[in-house]
Amino acid sequence: MTNEELITAIGKVEAEAETRQGAQYVETTVPAARMYDFMNQLKQDKTLAFDYLFCLTGMDQADHMQVVYHLESVLHKHVLVVRVKTADRENPVLDSVSDIWPTAEFHENEVYDLLGIRFNNHPDLRRLFLDENWGFPLRKDFKDDIHIVSR
Amino acid sequence: MAELKEVMITTDDIKTDEYLVNMGPQHPSTHGVLRLLVQLEGEIVHNVQPHIGYIHSGIEKMTESLSYPQIGHLTDRMDYLSAHMNNEAVALCVENALQIEVPDRVKYIRTIMAELSRLASHQLWWCVMGMDMGALTTFFYGLRDREEILDIFEETCGARLTVNYSIPGGLMFDIHPNFQRDVKAFIKKFRTKLPEYDRLLSGNVIFTERTKGVGFLSREDAIAYGVTGPTARASGFACDLRKHQPYSAYSKVNFNEVLSDVGDTYARYQVRIQEMWESMNIIEQLIDNIPEGDYAMKMKGVIKLPEGEFYQRVESARGEFGVFIVSDGKKNPYRVKFRSPGFSNLFAINHIAKGWKIADLVAIMSTFDLVIPDIDR
Numbered sequence: 217m218t219n220e221e222l223i224t225a226i227g228k229v230e231a232e233a234e235t236r237q238g239a240q241y242v243e244t245t246v247p248a249a250r251m252y253d254f255m256n257q258l259k260q261d262k263t264l265a266f267d268y269l270f271c272l273t274g275m276d277q278a279d280h281m282q283v284v285y286h287l288e289s290v291l292h293k294h295v296l297v298v299r300v301k302t303a304d305r306e307n308p309v310l311d312s313v314s315d316i317w318p319t320a321e322f323h324e325n326e327v328y329d330l331l332g333i334r335f336n337n338h339p340d341l342r343r344l345f346l347d348e349n350w351g352f353p354l355r356k357d358f359k360d361d362i363h364i365v366s367r
Numbered sequence: 368m369a370e371l372k373e374v375m376i377t378t379d380d381i382k383t384d385e386y387l388v389n390m391g392p393q394h395p396s397t398h399g400v401l402r403l404l405v406q407l408e409g410e411i412v413h414n415v416q417p418h419i420g421y422i423h424s425g426i427e428k429m430t431e432s433l434s435y436p437q438i439g440h441l442t443d444r445m446d447y448l449s450a451h452m453n454n455e456a457v458a459l460c461v462e463n464a465l466q467i468e469v470p471d472r473v474k475y476i477r478t479i480m481a482e483l484s485r486l487a488s489h490q491l492w493w494c495v496m497g498m499d500m501g502a503l504t505t506f507f508y509g510l511r512d513r514e515e516i517l518d519i520f521e522e523t524c525g526a527r528l529t530v531n532y533s534i535p536g537g538l539m540f541d542i543h544p545n546f547q548r549d550v551k552a553f554i555k556k557f558r559t560k561l562p563e564y565d566r567l568l569s570g571n572v573i574f575t576e577r578t579k580g581v582g583f584l585s586r587e588d589a590i591a592y593g594v595t596g597p598t599a600r601a602s603g604f605a606c607d608l609r610k611h612q613p614y615s616a617y618s619k620v621n622f623n624e625v626l627s628d629v630g631d632t633y634a635r636y637q638v639r640i641q642e643m644w645e646s647m648n649i650i651e652q653l654i655d656n657i658p659e660g661d662y663a664m665k666m667k668g669v670i671k672l673p674e675g676e677f678y679q680r681v682e683s684a685r686g687e688f689g690v691f692i693v694s695d696g697k698k699n700p701y702r703v704k705f706r707s708p709g710f711s712n713l714f715a716i717n718h719i720a721k722g723w724k725i726a727d728l729v730a731i732m733s734t735f736d737l738v739i740p741d742i743d744r
Contacts, residue, residue, distance in 0.1 A: 238676070239675055239677070240463075240676075267591070268593065269593060270593060270595075270689065271678070271704065271706040273691055273702070273704040275693065275702050284676075286691075290590055297676075317593070318591050318592050319715075322710070323710075343420075344419060345423040346420060353425065353428050354428060
């Protein structure tokens with residue numbers, strides 16, 4: 217499937233998805249409320265078949281949080297970048313995709329640990345690296361006077 | 368005198384409780400500070416929950432206050448056994464973002480160094496694999512050969528482990544005048560030494576009994592759990608990025624992607640042994656053809672990436688290593704994410720080890736070739 221065909225196919229799956237050709241991969245943004253169904257379709261649809269989630273990144277974007285999913289189809293060899301924004305910055309919540317791609321379970325744990333994004337229906341949401349007394353260090357307003365020297 | 372009565376014990380009286388055992392964080396077969404919380408019934412593993420974070424170094428946070436050439440130095444410290452591939456990933460990502468193409472000489476040298484790293488990494492894996500199975504001799508054999516690669520590294524860039532040789536725009540130094548001679552001598556010698564590995568361990572009855580038919584991972588599960596590298600290729604998942612998305616000089620060489628469809632511990636062992644042969648083939652095709660030219664491009668003193676998101680995937684010794692740079696146009700990145708192969712691989716262990724014995728868990732762990740700083744980063 218070429219990138220143009222991929223963009224049309226994604227438009228058919230989810231009308232609210234904003235899809236465009238990025239510098240490297242096809243990128244799409246979906247509303248948080250629609251993301252779980254959309255992701256499930258990406259995996260189940262035979263022509264898309266995105267079965268390999270190779271990267272899951274959380275980001276602090278000043279007024280909201282964002283999670284970026286890098287997906288690849290092993291069969292069709294196409295790659296898609298899915299972007300989901302949270303409504304709230306202080307208490308961000310998204311749906312978990314760990315039952316679609318099991319590898320997401322631990323990547324979501326990592327995102328929760330470092331950015332404080334909570335995932336609905338996650339089987340075991342826990343802090344992975346740090347203990348409970350820490351804040352969320354990858355947030356841009358994180359302050360640590362002892363360990364971070366700002367110039 | 369009281370009469371002694373024989374006490375009868377039937378198996379119905381013996382009850383086994385499920386109990387939790389901490390394996391690690393100081394355990395020889397976890398290869399670093401990794402704690403596995405193992406739920407056992409007798410010897411049978413019911414559940415494995417990995418606990419990490421003992422050496423979390425906050426590299427992703429640190430990168431946000433560093434410049435792009437400085438980030439390369441940190442990636443050495445993540446997966447220190449494939450330090451060169453990690454450097455290369457950052458260098459390639461920055462070069463792609465700036466849309467520059469490095470000279471062919473750089474590409475060739477990077478590929479040779481990456482394959483030497485892979486050889487050194489697989490040799491060390493073979494050492495500790497034997498050790499985990501109780502064969503101490505493998506450690507001496509493996510380290511003997513690895514030493515020669517580290518000597519080549521030292522001669523080339525001054526460091527033996529954290530090489531930091533690839534930088535955005537090229538290489539830190541040109542190769543040493545003896546580089547080609549030494550590499551060729553090493554390959555010639557190692558071609559006679561690698562069959563020794565097979566004679567020592569691959570056919571050993573104790574070793575094969577503990578690895579053949581133990582710890583299966585299916586192709587579908589490998590993909591679903593994001594398992595990559597030799598571990599996934601042993602399950603038939605063709606994920607070698609050198610073959611499928613060639614970077615540097617990989618498009619100019621002929622080599623086979625080593626695959627197996629068995630998916631057990633022994634298959635993962637064999638795939639890594641075969642990959643060592645393939646690495647030697649790649650080096651031999653390149654070593655005599657290194658083109659003349661510059662070893663680095665002239666770069667600006669302060670590298671600023673254009674606004675946007677950049678992703679680069681490379682094949683490290685453990686699997687797919689990804690660098691995701693989000694730039695807002697300044698000299699520091701806005702956010703950097705390292706997709707480390709060990710992280711995804713580690714969490715597939717629970718799925719594989721369920722139902723096997725605790726001794727099998729040790730065998731499964733060693734074929735996953737975990738490097739803890741890579742997971743904990």
